[in-house]
Amino acid sequence: NAGVTQTPKFRILKIGQSMTLQCTQDMNHNYMYxxxxxxxxxxxxxxxxxxxxxxxxxxxxxxxNVSRSTTEDFPLRLELAAPSQTSVYFCASSxxxxxQGSNQPQHFGDGTRLSIL
Amino acid sequence: DQQVKQNSPSLSVQEGRIxxxxxxxxxxxxxxxxxxxxxxxxxxxxxxSISSIKDKNEDGRFTVFLNKSAKHxxxxxxxxxxxxxxxxxxxxxxxxxxxxxxxxxGGTRVLVKP
Numbered sequence: 001n002a003g004v005t006q007t008p009k010f011r012i013l014k015i016g017q018s019m020t021l022q023c024t025q026d027m028n029h030n031y032m033y034x035x036x037x038x039x040x041x042x043x044x045x046x047x048x049x050x051x052x053x054x055x056x057x058x059x060x061x062x063x064x065n066v067s068r069s070t071t072e073d074f075p076l077r078l079e080l081a082a083p084s085q086t087s088v089y090f091c092a093s094s095x096x097x098x099x100q101g102s103n104q105p106q107h108f109g110d111g112t113r114l115s116i117l
Numbered sequence: 118d119q120q121v122k123q124n125s126p127s128l129s130v131q132e133g134r135i136x137x138x139x140x141x142x143x144x145x146x147x148x149x150x151x152x153x154x155x156x157x158x159x160x161x162x163x164x165x166s167i168s169s170i171k172d173k174n175e176d177g178r179f180t181v182f183l184n185k186s187a188k189h190x191x192x193x194x195x196x197x198x199x200x201x202x203x204x205x206x207x208x209x210x211x212x213x214x215x216x217x218x219x220x221x222x223g224g225t226r227v228l229v230k231p
Contacts, residue, residue, distance in 0.1 A: 004160070031217055042121070042206060042221035043161070050216055058218065090160050094217055104217060105151060108160030 002026050006091050006109035013081040013116045021076040021112050023091030031094045032074040033058075033106060034066065036087040043090060049074055050096070081116045088113050120144045121209050123222035131230055136194040138225050140207030143188065147209040151219065152181060152192050155204045164205075165192070168212070197229045 007022045025032065030051050035043040035058075045058030049068040063085055065077040074093075078085060092106040122141045130136045140150075148169035153161035167174040167181045167190070174181050180193045194201055207222040 033218075035221075040126070040223070042123075042223045043219075044221070045218060048216050048218060056216065059220075092160075096217065105163035105166065106217070106219060108153075108162070110158065110160045 004091055004093055004107055004109035006089075006112050008112060009110070010113045011115070013078075013114065015081060015083065015116060017081050018077070018079050019081070021078075021089055021091075021114070023074045023076070023109060024072050025074075025091075025093040025107070026072065027093060027107065028071065029093035029107070030071070030096050031104075031106075032068065033092040033094075034064070034074070034076045035090045035092065036060065036085075037090060037111075038087050046076065046089075078114075083116050086114060086116045118143075119223070120147075121207055121220050121222040123205075123207055123225050125225050126223070127226040127228070129228045129230065130197050132199055133196045136192075136197045136201065136227055136229070138192040138194075138205050138207075138227070140190045140192075140222055141188060142190075142209050144209070144220070145188070146211050146214075147220070149210045149212045150181070150183060150190050151208045151210075152179075153206045153208060153221075154201075155206065155224070161206055194227075197227075199229050199231055202227055202229045 004025045033048045034046040047066040049055045089112045092108045094106040095104040151166040152164040155161045204224045208219040
């Protein structure tokens with residue numbers, strides 16, 4: 001199994017450009033997430049989805065949009081790229097909570113390194 | 118306001134010795150905690166977790182301890198091996214909140230010297 005696949009691995013954008021970061025998973029996970037990691041910092045949640053057609057904001061959603069039309073895919077859209085969006089972006093997926101609410105570990109892709117100049 | 122903190126940005130340890138990584142949290146609603154390991158140019162990989170109904174969980178060389186009253190958890194790696202050199206992230210969540218969302222600490226970079 002490929003797990004969680006992110007494309008592209010690297011990208012340089014100019015200020016004001018738009019792009020879509022792709023994420024697909026083949027584990028039939030209901031839940032999917034987008035995080036960003038700034039240098040020397042932890043991961044911060046941008047958006048998440050608990051199933052096809054359902055998305056919700058995380059801690060840092062401004063400047064981003066998402067959609068979830070299938071179980072497998074969860075693309076992240078930057079409409080007007082800004083230097084503050086220079087970061088490494090990670091997509092993750094997981095099963096829903098187990099019985100008794102036990103959380104399921106999230107599985108991560110290898111990230112997209114995005115620079116905005 | 119950081120709800121999950123890892124106050125040691127780096128740790129250097131001799132091969133074969135114990136590595137102890139610490140994590141503090143402020144949100145009393147957190148009741149499930151995970152440790153992830155990250156190598157350069159790769160995504161984080163799940164290492165070990167603990168629910169708030171326990172105070173210890175062990176998996177091979179890795180043990181996580183939870184002190185709920187102090188809002189503190191630690192990860193022990195015994196014995197440390199050169200392949201353990203990586204960045205370790207502590208993460209926390211609310212088991213009953215929808216979405217299985219995680220809040221991460223800033224990470225601790227571990228270097229295991231041969």
